[in-house]
Amino acid sequence: MSKPLPTLLRTHFSALRMLLVMTVILGIAYPLLVTGISQAAFGQKANGSIVKTADGKEIGSSLLGQNYNLPKQNPDDENEQARPDPKWFQPRPSANQYDGKVSGASNQGPDSEDLTKAIEERRQAVAAFDGVDPASVPVDAVTASGSSLDPHISAAYAEEQVARVAKERNLPADTVTKLVEKYTESRSLGFLGQQGVNVVLLNTALAEEK
Numbered sequence: 459m460s461k462p463l464p465t466l467l468r469t470h471f472s473a474l475r476m477l478l479v480m481t482v483i484l485g486i487a488y489p490l491l492v493t494g495i496s497q498a499a500f501g502q503k504a505n506g507s508i509v510k511t512a513d514g515k516e517i518g519s520s521l522l523g524q525n526y527n528l529p530k531q532n533p534d535d536e537n538e539q540a541r542p543d544p545k546w547f548q549p550r551p552s553a554n555q556y557d558g559k560v561s562g563a564s565n566q567g568p569d570s571e572d573l574t575k576a577i578e579e580r581r582q583a584v585a586a587f588d589g590v591d592p593a594s595v596p597v598d599a600v601t602a603s604g605s606s607l608d609p610h611i612s613a614a615y616a617e618e619q620v621a622r623v624a625k626e627r628n629l630p631a632d633t634v635t636k637l638v639e640k641y642t643e644s645r646s647l648g649f650l651g652q653q654g655v656n657v658v659l660l661n662t663a664l665a666e667e668k
Contacts, residue, residue, distance in 0.1 A: 509658055512666050518658055523549045523609035524556050526661060542587060545626045547619050547664070549657045550598045551580060553606040561605045577601065588622050610654035613642050629667060637663055 496504040507520045518524050526546035530538050540555075542548050554560040566573035580600040585592040596615040616638045624631040641660040645651050 509662055511662065517662065520609060520656055520658055522558055522607050523552065524658060544622055546661050547616060547623060547657050550611055551602045553602045556607060561607055563602055563604050563606055588618050590618055609656050609658045611657055613653045613655055616655040633667065
C-alpha cells in the first residue's frame with residue numbers, strides 16, 4: 459500500500475493543477491472567445507476603425523486625425539513651417555502634429571500669454587486662408603483638443619471651409635456642402651457636446667469626388 463504524499467507536496471500539486479486550469483481558461487479560452495465575438499460583431503472597430511480608399515488602400519483611422527499639408531519646399535529643412543493644402547478640409551490645431559504615438563494637449567491655461575498669442579495668430583491665419591472675417595472663425599479652428607488627436611471639427615468650421623475647397627477643386631459648392639452634411643455626426647447620446655464632422659472620412663470621400 460503506497461504512502462500518501464506529504465501535505466506540502468499535495469498542496470503544491472493542487473496549486474499546479476489550478477494554475478494549469480486557470481491558464482487554459484483565462485489565458486487561452488477567454489481571449490479567443492472575446493476576440494471571436496469582437497471580430498464577428500464589431501470587426502471594423504476591433505481592428506482600429508481603419509479608413510480605406512475605394513481601391514482598398516489604407517490611409518488612416520477614423521479615430522485619429524491627421525494633417526493635410528502641402529509638400530515641403532525644402533525637404534531637408536526641419537524648421538520649415540507646414541503649409542495647409544487648400545484642396546482639403548483642415549483639422550483643428552494639434553499640440554503634437556497628430557503624432558499617433560503622442561497624445562495630450564499643451565497644458566497651457568487660459569491665462570497663458572503664449573496661448574493667447576497663438577490663438578490670435580491662428581485666428582488671423584485661418585481667416586485669411588478661408589477668406590472670412592476673423593470674428594467668425596470657430597473656436598475649434600484655433601484650439602487643440604484634449605488629446606490633440608481628435609479627427610473631428612465642428613459643423614461650423616466645416617461649413618466655413620466649403621467655399622475654399624470647392625474653388626480649389628473646381629467643384630460646385632452644393633456638392634461639397636452635401637458631403638459635409640453626409641459626414642456630420644449628431645451629438646453623443648443625442649444631447650452631449652455638439653455636432654461634429656470627421657475630417658478623415660470627409661476628405662476620403664472628397665478625394666473620390668469627380
